[in-house]
Amino acid sequence: MASSVSKRAIFFVAAALPYALEILTPGHLYQASKWQTAIVAFLAIFIPRFIWLSIIYPFYFSPLRHLPQPKQNSLLFGQMYRILTESIGSPQSQWMREIPNDGLIYYRTLFNTEWLVLTSPKALSDALTTKSYDLIKPPIIVGSLARILGASGILLVENEEHKHQRKNLLPAFQYRHIKNLYPLFWNKARDMISAIDRELSEKKKKSEGSVPPNIVSVDHWTSRATLDIIGLAGIGQSFNAIEDETNELYQSYQTIFAQDRQARILGVLNTFFPFWLVRKLPFPRNYQIVKAQSMLQKMCLDLIGQKRANSAAADKEGSREIVDDIDILGIALKSGGFSDQGIIDQLMTFLAAGHETTATAMTWAMLALCKHPNVHNKLREELRAAKLPNIRDTESQIFAEQIDQIAYLQAVMNEVLRVYTPVPATFRVAQRDTTICSQFVPKGTMVLTSSVGTNHLSTLWGDDCDEFNPERWLDESGRANTSGGAESNYANMTFSHGPRGCIGASFAKGEFACLLAAWVLAYDSVLVDENMKVEKTPGIVSRIKDGLDVKLTSLKA
Ligand code: HEM
Incomplete structure (x- = not known):
């Protein structure tokens, strides 16, 4: 993972530091108030962490940065605007069609959070079947659904x-x-x-x-x-x-x-x-x-x-x-x-x-x-x-x-x-370092399957992938088939x-x-x-x- 210093740890260190200084500098050698010390400590850790995570790591160190990716990114928000304003999975569907790739497309969102879109049956089978438990549902989604569904239902537990x-x-x-x-x-x-x-x-x-x-x-x-x-x-x-x-x-x-x-x-x-x-x-x-x-x-x-x-x-x-x-x-x-x-x-x-x-x-x-x-x-x-x-x-x-x-x-x-x-899409985050299609995927990477994108890929469904054609689910004798003519199970998401x-x-x-x-x-x-x-x-x-x-x-x- 790009940084193992969590926000909670930063708050803890910032809150504890004034007390630690008071003990370590008896006789009030240290003059600032506890609040000032806490704020300075917080900023001293938070700002470098933010710069590292949001600018230096994704652009210069991330092992994912060379993967195929969409152009026209905002410097700090990546593709956030499109993600927020279009229907779920839709920008990714477009990239899947337009950006040549070997199963993975990389993009960034808020403060350059790193995401992968899975685009090939091999990538989908790695992530959803072989390495299913390396990837979990993102805490932000689990947290907001847990309020309504309860935290221990099958959809949310891991x-x-x-x-x-x-x-x-x-x-x-x-x-x-x-x-x-x-x-x-x-x-x-x-x-x-x-x-x-x-x-x-x-x-x-x-x-x-x-x-x-x-x-x-x-x-x-x-x-x-x-x-x-x-x-x-x-x-x-x-x-x-x-x-x-x-x-x-x-x-x-x-x-x-x-x-x-x-x-x-x-x-x-x-x-x-x-x-x-x-x-x-x-x-x-x-x-x-x-x-x-x-x-x-x-x-x-x-x-x-x-x-x-x-x-x-x-x-x-x-x-x-x-x-x-x-x-x-x-x-x-x-x-x-x-x-x-x-x-x-x-x-x-x-x-x-x-x-x-x-x-x-x-x-x-x-x-x-x-x-x-x-x-x-x-x-x-x-x-x-x-x-x-x-x-x-x-x-x-x-x-x-x-x-x-x-x-x-x-x-x-x-x-x-x-x-x-x-x-139209499902969301995961890597809970440990893993690999998808032989690509190293660090812990903390967000992973999206655009089910709607996969269901409309011409490489999987043919040139008429966008047409509504029930006949593709029938064989020549009129019997139903379960593949729709696609070669892989993972074509149908x-x-x-x-x-x-x-x-x-x-x-x-x-x-x-x-x-x-x-x-x-x-x-x-x-x-x-x-x-x-x-x-x-x-x-x-x-x-x-x-x-x-x-x-x-x-x-x-
Ligand atoms: C057309 C109807 C349905 C569609 C398209 C659909 C689609 C899906 C998809 C894509 C997932 C995976 C979600 C993820 O990975 O984040 C899922 C999970 C799930 N669905 Fe459905 N679903 C449908 C109907 C139902 C029905 C009728 C039930 C229950 C009676 C149901 C119960 C569940 C449960 C419990 C899970 C979580 C499974 C697990 O995490 O082990 N779904 N569904």
Whole structure:
């Protein structure tokens, strides 16, 4: 690492020095006040450290400084302006395309902090699989998420603790278990369609004979549906968001995960001040979070208590098999590997990781289908040909096999996930000296994978890499393939890879398939504004900035 002198050490030395001088120079040989001494000591260490770290080391000593890199850097801020003003992963995607490289691109940001972008399958496999535990999530990200998710959920823990949790949670996410959740996904898809039908008939009533607008917000409905699904499948508790978005549970969830202006201001403050201080600042959001969190945590604790009681009762009666939990909470409890607080943190993690991601994928899917009517029509034909049950029939039910065998549905979903990449980038920092693609990477180096960049590289996906073409996921006989025609697994970064790749990928795909099939069978959708400008939100999940409104025609599904 460029410097092993941490800021905390500098504060400590500066604070201790006046006392040390008083002891070492008895009789007040030393005249300055304690404050003056502390400030002088602080500056005497801090300024040289700053000059070394921000100017001398990165430009003259860093082993990374000769790697391919973007031009036009600000002297102290490197590429910071672009990083802050463009969507996540986007500047890096451009460099990946334009700067010749052997798997790594180097750039600098605030005060010349050093970053690497991984650009080749070899670099990605080194960093995400072979050396996965040499790279950890950056403390700034972990610190700000820990406030909301709790510090001990699988998304944020590292090293042995992560291995232990992953092992205990994996059974809940294996396909043999996920396939049992498809009926639940389908039921919630049906609830969503019924609720949209009701919204349309309300609109019809209000339009009093004139043509009703039949316009609905896709992101609004998919977000409510995916929350109910992850609530039921994750913790065995529906948020009832589809039925009633004003209920207290749903509102608490919305408060905690809101990405409003105050959340962004607090996020920026976290960069410069300690987390504990920022949490105490008198922002209304700080109080709201505490209140909403205590409600959600209490709900989780009650559910844990209930499950433990059911399980104990079943043990007593010698009928364990009647407690056949299908939700993730039930399976985590059965593993015996988690404390109650540990489980609460997992539940908050699954709510966060499993809700907006899939809702966003669904919203992008509807945009893609509206923009490609031929794909839209073909998908509906294939769904009809598969003879899925009528989504408006309250008794209707499906099985995983029925949905998963529809090759064109799988192809459309895979292409949506590739082209629109809901999680556009992931971030790491080297926790020890390591190597990637034989390049020495010092401890402390920041590492970014631009998943959206990799998913659009012509060297991996061919010249039509930017086109929406579901056919690439079908082989000549029309069967689904899992590579999209790319030669390496690492060409597709939608769910990342390795020990820290998305544990919920099968869950997400099953849920996405049911929601998409239900929507396409129930309605024909067209864009309200054909020329809408599509901008992405800047957050960890790339949503459509102004949401997506479509005009629906109900179909006899
Ligand atoms: C389309 C939907 C989804 C996408 C695109 C997605 C993508 C990702 C990505 C890229 C990561 C790696 C993050 C990193 O390395 O920093 C990740 C991790 C994770 N995802 Fe997903 N995800 C989706 C849905 C879900 C669902 C539905 C769940 C849960 C039910 C889930 C749970 C998780 C968890 C727990 C992790 C952390 C895994 C670990 O660190 O071991 N995700 N996801």
